[in-house]
Amino acid sequence: MDNMKLPVYLDYSATTPIDPRVAEKMCECLTLDGDFGNPASRSHAFGWNAEQRVDQAREQVAALLNANSKEIVWTSGATESNNLAIKGAAHFHQKKGRHIVTVKTEHKAVLDTCRQLEREGYEVTYLDVQPSGLIDTETFRAALREDTVLASVMHVNNEIGVIQDIDTLGALCREHRVLFHVDAAQSPGKIEVDLQKTPVDLMSLSAHKVYGPKGIGALYVRRKPRVRIEAQIHGGGHERGMRSGTLATHQIVGMGEAFHLAKAEMVEENKRLQTLRDKLYHGLKDLEEVYVNGDLQQRIAGNLNISFNYVEGESLMMALKGMAVSSGSACTSASLEPSYVLRALGRDDELAHSSIRFTLGRFTTEADVDDVLQQIHTQVQRLRELSPLWDMYKAGIDLKSVQWAAH
């Protein structure tokens, strides 16, 4: 790179750096003089010490959710947790029914898992969302049937940051005796989760979205009332038979510490992020033809997903060299389809192509936001000068009236 200054990182929903305090704890579990043992070893202190570390981490993860540590099953990450929850519940309860309800804006880890179940003969209903990105409660209620065994809804959307009302949806599931799975990869540390109050049966968790390491996650499996799932990975019977495989002590310890820090700092951190996000939003909203994607109120503090009409997202990202963000533009993915999440909101394809997702986090500063605002103003203007669509808009031509040669 010719510019030695690293770009400003504003992609915290993709992943977060490990908090140095977390890294320190992880390093204590790697080498001969640390707690490197196999937590399943019963015959010596190396095993016992590692087990103690794992137990503590289990307590820390459970504490953030106000759950019991016995309800935490370690996995390799939220993708595996989603697979285990959805396939595990569907397989276990297939005699009761083979219908599943989920939502069009879910993460691919949920959607693709549901597709697999469809190939196995299950029926899946994919619910639409409102233009705000939120689920309409009545639509959800209407989708629950006699043979529905599971509903799966994400807590916080990874692209637009909107928060689904899992209290209400969970209560509806209870009423209809349907298991309720929540993909909460994006929510710990960002909104309060209290599983003593919220009727969730299964909840997928990830460490690397909350300043922990990649490659570790967990599935919360409720004990009261007891939720039964079928294991997807078989072996030594670890994690009460629900997920075999030697526990990765250092990863687990990292996740525990990350959740512990999140619990301690969540309130302050969210206040700070909200201030920065609002500053970013207010600095951008006066540009002509910008649209916020998803509800601005029911949204986590660190997310701003916004479309700059008549500017294509990838080229804008390319122009914003000093920052790391992501876009719903087709050009950023291998396919030529723009973001399916933005399309599910009913956004026109061109607005989806023009979207940028900013996600702020623990290490974002006010100077970063100032820097970003200045760059965006310059570059949006520059790219609009290059855009034939901007010309047409300025000339008062309705782009919808033009006969485009789609390719």
Added chain:
Amino acid sequence: MAYSKQVLDHYENPRNVGTLDTDAANVGTGMVGAPACGDVMRLQIQVDQQGVIEDARFKTYGCGSAIASSSLLTEWVKGKTLEQAQAIKNTEIVEELALPPVKIHCSVLAEDAIKAAITDLQNKQADDVHHSE
């Protein structure tokens, strides 16, 4: 994905950005792509008395590679006859800009744009001949 040096150069210093008089008899305009697909290119050429392209302009809504493809093309067509410009292949653009496979459609779009501009010009000239008869 990293961009090639050539793409970055054209993206950062696009050549021949602008608009020619769409109504002029010696200007051909080609607009291809669709906003819903994420790329729209408008390419314009202006020919002299001998039918040689003396000026070319573009505006593009699209990714960096689409902008670079159209910028490069405006450079290439200047000084060419319509026949020569018509013969430019998208594969030449791919090669010059070192476009990866996912960006080949950008070069295809650029080829479509010059062809559309030439057709527009030829239609105009045919109309002129028709009117002057």
